[in-house]
Amino acid sequence: MFMSTRSGVISTLVELVRKTLNHDPLVFVNSGLVVVGLITSLRSAANVLYTYAENICLSTVHVRAEDPLYEDVVRWMNDHAFRGRNFLSVLAQTNNNSDKPLRCPVQLDPDRLISYRESEDNSFLELKPFRGSRLFRFRQTWMLFSHAANGPGCFGPPQLDTNPPLKLQCLSISLSPIKKFLDEVRAYGRKVSVSNVTIYRTTSFSPDVVRWSSVASRLSRDISTVILDKQKKQTILRDINEYLHPHTRQWYANHGIPYRRGYLFSGPPGTGKTSLASAIAGVFGLDIYVLSLLDPSMTESHFSRLFSEVPTRCVVLLEDVDAAGLNRGDTEPGEDFIQRSTKTNTSVSLSGLLNAIDGVSSQEGRILIMTTNAPQQLDRALIRPGRVDVHIKFELPSREELQDLFLSMYSEVHQNPQFSPDEQKTEAARLTEQAVRFAECLPEKQFSIADIQGFLLQHKRRPEDACSQVESWVEEMDFEE
Structure with missing residues (x-):
């Protein structure tokens, strides 16, 4: 009973479509099936040809996600191969590391609170390639960059898959073109991070997989x-x-x-x-x-x-x-x-x-x-x-080290570009006197560098206030102890 009812509904729909389009809908269905079959056959043939070429004439290099070279390759691809190109599948990522300064008054007004919601937004949106393969050209050689799984960096969080997440290929019986590309990638990575220190820590992806990240x-x-x-x-x-x-x-x-x-x-x-x-x-x-x-x-x-x-x-x-x-x-x-x-x-x-x-x-x-x-x-x-x-x-700071800490904290006070050379010398001498006075108000080898730095951070750009209030701070610290 149910089957006959369903067949009747289908027949009714087919007749309705035939009257509306003046064509038999089965023709479209059969044509669609032929197209799908053709696409499937072409894809299967392409996979066979690709596998054959990979074994015969494609040079292939894998880069593991935990290798520092991975980050260098991703950086180079983002800055060279992917920039200015349009992709249908991308990863939207908010970049908050803008070097563009905020619009704010030159002088800090302690009575006016800063609201970042009212200030100009310095972050910007980046659309980065997400998955799949990308063909690009490097020194007259076409190369294929592919990644099937997410890895660190711009491709999302690392997955539990321990297989190499990044692959580079080129039509050559020698690895020389890819080697030259990787040398270029490493040189570019060193150039970009010449003034930076990269910090690596261990990350556990599963009980059996722990990597450097x-x-x-x-x-x-x-x-x-x-x-x-x-x-x-x-x-x-x-x-x-x-x-x-x-x-x-x-x-x-x-x-x-x-x-x-x-x-x-x-x-x-x-x-x-x-x-x-x-x-x-x-x-x-x-x-x-x-x-x-x-x-x-x-x-x-x-x-x-x-x-x-x-x-x-x-x-x-x-x-x-x-x-x-x-x-x-x-x-x-x-x-x-x-x-x-x-x-x-x-x-x-x-x-x-x-x-x-x-x-x-x-x-x-x-x-x-x-x-x-x-x-x-x-x-x-x-x-x-x-x-x-x-x-x-390492010991708790001596008097000389207390002076060094004070001078380091307020070093920009006498380096104001608006000062003339003579004024800068005068300010430097004045800051040195304040450092001596500050150190004399503190007991030697009693407070840590972190303790004193925390106090000085309360008086950024105001060395006079730090000198005048340090004695009361010492009394408070002694009372707490």
Whole structure:
């Protein structure tokens, strides 16, 4: 009954269409089926031809999403191959990193609150290619850029797929054209990021997949902004400079010494340990790879593999190693150091950490910086020479360092371009006097750099107010303690 009713409805609709169009609708249906079949056949034939060409005359290079080269390729494609072209499938992305300054009064009016909803919007909308394949030309050679899955950068969040997400191909029996393209891509990436430091952290895509991911790119920090004893600062800069010299690696090889260098930054919180590591990366043009022993997704095998995957020249920052629980135990002298670490807050054992640092698979050429608030708790095996070559002790600031911090915070006061050279000298001398007065109002080695910097941030561009109110701030801090 139901089938006959449905057949009747279909017959009625077919008759209605025939009367309306004066044509048999079955002709259109059959024609559509022929077109679909033809398209399917052509696509199948194209796939067969493509597979055959890929095996015979197409050079192919895959780039994994976790490789730094991936970001360089994406950047080059966005700036060269994709710019000015129209695509039907794109990713809309809001870019808030505009260098265009806001329209605002030259002088800050403390009685007038700034509303960014009323100000000019500096962000802009970017439409970037999203998925599929793109054919482009590089130095008279046609190349095919394809990506089937989302990866980091402009193509969306990384997926769990561990297959190479980016593929480059060209019609050639040699990889030379693609090699030249990748050399161009790397050179362009270095040119764009010459004044930046890229920070990499571990990202867990699944319990079994943990990769390095680029999380930020920041302007290089000037080493002069790091408040530390000048002799200690010069010691580490000279040591790293000698280590990175091209002839040093051969010297290590000639003497049978693994080409590695390790540093331990110890001291109270807020004294600038991480800041110095960041500034060092900027000075020597290195990227930073941050590892944490407290990462709940980090297993010992993950840690060892990630440590071995860092580039030959980079800064590996291992933060707060004392907080992971790999501490010196209360055991009898001579007991195996692995047994001393019985209570840990990490899945990475002390033996696993030591093997990652200087094991057979450990990368050479890198700079390892470990930070700790309690160096006395670290196992001697972790900080022995060869693993820690230079120990920099950070202390609460002295009077001289307090003056340096004040001058660094207000350095632009006497550099006003509206001042004449004589006026700038006068302002510089005046600022130096204020720095001395400011430092004399603070007790030595009592407050951290972070504490004092927090106070100075309350008086940006007003060194006179900082000098006049610092004593009352010290009293408040003493009362809170």
